[in-house]
Amino acid sequence: MSKVTTPDDADARRAVQPVVVYTGDRMPAVDVALYQQARDGMTKVNEIIVPPRDARGFDVPAGHFFRITSVEGPQVGDLNLWNAEDFSERFFSGKTRALHATHVTTGDRLWSTLPGLRPMATITHDTLEWYGFDADGGGVHDVIGTRCDPYTNVLLNGAEYHHCCHSNLTRAVAASRKLPLHEAEMHVHDVMNVFMCTGFTRDTQQYFMKASPVRPGDFIEFFAEIHLFGALSACPGGDCSGSHSSDVAACYPLKVEIFAPRDGALDGWVSPERNAYSRWHGV
Numbered sequence: 001m002s003k004v005t006t007p008d009d010a011d012a013r014r015a016v017q018p019v020v021v022y023t024g025d026r027m028p029a030v031d032v033a034l035y036q037q038a039r040d041g042m043t044k045v046n047e048i049i050v051p052p053r054d055a056r057g058f059d060v061p062a063g064h065f066f067r068i069t070s071v072e073g074p075q076v077g078d079l080n081l082w083n084a085e086d087f088s089e090r091f092f093s094g095k096t097r098a099l100h101a102t103h104v105t106t107g108d109r110l111w112s113t114l115p116g117l118r119p120m121a122t123i124t125h126d127t128l129e130w131y132g133f134d135a136d137g138g139g140v141h142d143v144i145g146t147r148c149d150p151y152t153n154v155l156l157n158g159a160e161y162h163h164c165c166h167s168n169l170t171r172a173v174a175a176s177r178k179l180p181l182h183e184a185e186m187h188v189h190d191v192m193n194v195f196m197c198t199g200f201t202r203d204t205q206q207y208f209m210k211a212s213p214v215r216p217g218d219f220i221e222f223f224a225e226i227h228l229f230g231a232l233s234a235c236p237g238g239d240c241s242g243s244h245s246s247d248v249a250a251c252y253p254l255k256v257e258i259f260a261p262r263d264g265a266l267d268g269w270v271s272p273e274r275n276a277y278s279r280w281h282g283v
Helices: 010-014 032-038 093-101 149-158 165-177 181-185 275-282
Strands: 043-050 056-060 065-070 075-085 087-089 109-111 119-126 137-141 192-200 207-210 218-226 228-234 254-260
Touching: 043 056, 043 228, 056 065, 056 165, 065 119, 065 149, 065 192, 065 228, 075 119, 075 165, 087 119, 093 109, 119 137, 165 181, 165 228, 228 254
Parallel strands: none
Antiparallel strands: 043 254, 056 228, 065 218, 065 254, 075 087, 075 192, 075 228, 109 119, 119 218, 137 192, 192 207
């Protein structure tokens, strides 16, 4: 391999000031009052329990809320979202990360893939919002990781593991949408790691995880901007303090609740349209 020479002005190049790419003042405004009036008096219409080391699918009508709650012990979950009426439009973790941050919380939105590029869901409440970023640079609810999967397990460990979140989500999609497993797998995508505490090491910039601060009763709540189909896996790593693919980690169920807004609270509200560029150019 050829030798790399450090330029004389290396320090000056590193000292260039960073520029935030997508500033908050250019983002579409979040109507906090609208969401709050819809939350006041909302009614629970469905509940799904996601067993440990497994996943379940759920449907959320546009204009409804869904809430993910830790119910028995510290547990993280891997969340996938799709447009329930068009599975080609799904959660876009990379653009969500670019528009908001590596970790999301109240007021942030989960954006859909191109060419739709519109809000799929808005986070309306997060009991772990207090955590912020710790001394290691760790935060909660990341959109930087992917999901544990059997392919990586074989690559790194030479062994198969079939309760990875990728496999769990595949089975949940197959069961809910009545698809064969090989077709369902093609729809599984990069996740929002709900309750997971992650970051990048200061020295090597490697992705790390640490014990989640989540405890029973903590929840994160979303407003469905469009009609959603979701799938949630209760990660086999439990609180992810040691491993994210394990049959020995303490694991607990997660609860998904669906809420209908108070009657009349959303009068005049409409789901966001697909991105204007796609409409202008007929994409």
